[in-house]
Amino acid sequence: MTAENATKPHYLELLNDIASGERRAGIHLAAWAGKTQDLGLKSCLSLVAARETSHHQIFERRITELGHAWTENEAPEFEERLRVSGSDMPDVEKIRWGKAEQARRQGPAIRERYEAAMADESVDPLTRSLLRWFSDVEADSGALLRQAYEAIEKDA
Numbered sequence: 721m722t723a724e725n726a727t728k729p730h731y732l733e734l735l736n737d738i739a740s741g742e743r744r745a746g747i748h749l750a751a752w753a754g755k756t757q758d759l760g761l762k763s764c765l766s767l768v769a770a771r772e773t774s775h776h777q778i779f780e781r782r783i784t785e786l787g788h789a790w791t792e793n794e795a796p797e798f799e800e801r802l803r804v805s806g807s808d809m810p811d812v813e814k815i816r817w818g819k820a821e822q823a824r825r826q827g828p829a830i831r832e833r834y835e836a837a838m839a840d841e842s843v844d845p846l847t848r849s850l851l852r853w854f855s856d857v858e859a860d861s862g863a864l865l866r867q868a869y870e871a872i873e874k875d876a
């Protein structure tokens with residue numbers, strides 16, 4: 721099957737959005753890791769940034785395997801996110817900014833979309849397996865970040 725004749729799976733947009741979001745998360749978390757003076761937070765941010773970047777690569781590869789090409793989706797909020805993460809703003813303010821930003825976001829969360837795809841038998845088995853693994857890693861990363869944020873907020 722070539723890229724030209726491959727029919728578009730209905731979940732291609734989801735894979736594309738995951739690949740795009742993971743790439744951006746890897747960039748801004750690495751920028752923050754490069755700025756913080758807190759060694760616990762730095763190691764957590766670096767670990768999660770590496771995971772996000774590798775998720776981007778894995779999902780881009782899966783899209784290619786399905787006969788398509790990854791295209792970056794639009795994320796108008798990313799520029800500001802990266803500016804904040806790479807700034808000299810105190811960590812606790814970056815944490816609060818991130819939480820407020822998350823609360824402002826509209827529409828179904830990406831997590832709801834990939835959880836639906838994991839349960840959807842019309843999604844190919846290898847992609848569903850990949851999504852299950854991805855979901856486990858994302859949950860673990862979320863828990864690690866929450867712990868690191870709590871430690872910072874407690875001392876603030």
Ligand SMILES: [Fe+2]
Binds near residue numbers: 772
């Ligand atoms: Fe992620």
